[in-house]
Amino acid sequence: MIKQLMRTAAMVLAMASSSAFALPVDLGTASNYTLLSHGTNIWHGQPLYGNLELGSEAEIYGNVGVRNTLNMAHGSVIHGNADFGSLTQNPGSSINGTKAVQGAGFWDALYADLKGASQSAKALSGTNKGYINTTQTFNRQGDVSVFNILGLNLSAGKSLTLKGNVDDVFIVNVDYFGFILGGGAAIILDGISAENVLFNVHGILNNGHVNVAAGSMQGTYIAPDGYFQLGDGLTLDGVRFLGAGISGNLQTVHGFEPPPVVTVPEPSALLLLGLGLIGLSLVRRRV
Structure with a gap:
């Protein structure tokens, strides 16, 4: 009986751990953030970018690092x-979670994690698609589909669609050539x-520039040596921007x-439950 209960618990745990498909690229501690402006030390040894300004009435759902x-x-x-180096908080603004001042070592570690993830993604074997400036669809190539593009510049209602299955x-x-998404342009997820x-924008400085004017997009966008220029009044759902700077x-x-939490009983709890069931069985036999 106890062995059967333990096997059941193990099955539940396995199902819980497999319910969310993880990216095959480890973002490290950078994965904790929705917006990350980690700065970088590639320009005359000085931190570059690493600032973030939130406009009036802006709402960010998730953690922020600056x-x-x-x-x-x-x-x-x-x-x-x-997390930040310094905070300017005007009247009426608020942070619902914790606030922490972090030093250079903290941000250097975040940069190292994101840079490592970018290099790992770049090293994956993929399909070359050239420069994207017209409406296109990338279809799944398997459970993990990797595409290499020279750059992206979509405007005037153009789109890039990624089409596959929910676990792809x-x-x-x-x-x-960087990444530019103009007004009315979109990154569309079809079934995934x-x-x-x-999206791994692995260029440096202007070559790592991500410019989103008023388009729509979803997914994780990383630019460890570049920056994100995001249009005024931009409203996005299901997205993360992780890079050297954000404006x-x-x-x-x-x-x-966050994925749903499936609670699995501790082994001691399972043992007590098993002993209780055995005791109940013995009582029934005597009766």
Whole structure:
């Protein structure tokens, strides 16, 4: 009886751990954030970027990390924790989670994690798709689909669609020419989950620039040596921006919802339950 209960618990635990498909690229501690502006030391040995300004009434759902200055305008809200070098918090702004000042070592470690993830993604074997400036669809190539593009520049209602199954992973490596998503343009996920999509913009400085004017997008976007320029009033759901810097007057950004927690009884609890069932069985036999 006890062995059967233990086997059942093991099956439940296995199901819980397999319910969320993980990216085959480890983001390390950077995965804790919805918005990360970690700064980087590639320009004359000085931290580059590493700032974030949240506009009036902006709402960020998830954790925020800013190496240098986090500036929160009136009415802006972070629904999560905030790590920063310094904080300018105007009246009416709030952080619902913890607030912590972090030093250079903390941010250097985040940069190392994100840089390592970027290099790992870039090293994956993938399909070369050239420069993307017209509406296109990338179809699944298997459980993990990797595409290499020279750059992306979509505007005037153009789109890039990633099409596959709910458990499929898509990784798009963006090379020299950066990433630009203009007004009305979109990154569309057809059948796949935002948690399983990674855009890796691995260029440096302007070549690692991500410019999103007023388009729509989902997934995780990383630019360890570049920065994100995000349009005023941008509202996004199911997205993360992790890079050296972020600028723009964001309106609302929803990160990823945490996976449901499946509680598995401790072995001691299972033992007590098993003994109780055995005792109940003996009582019934005597009666």
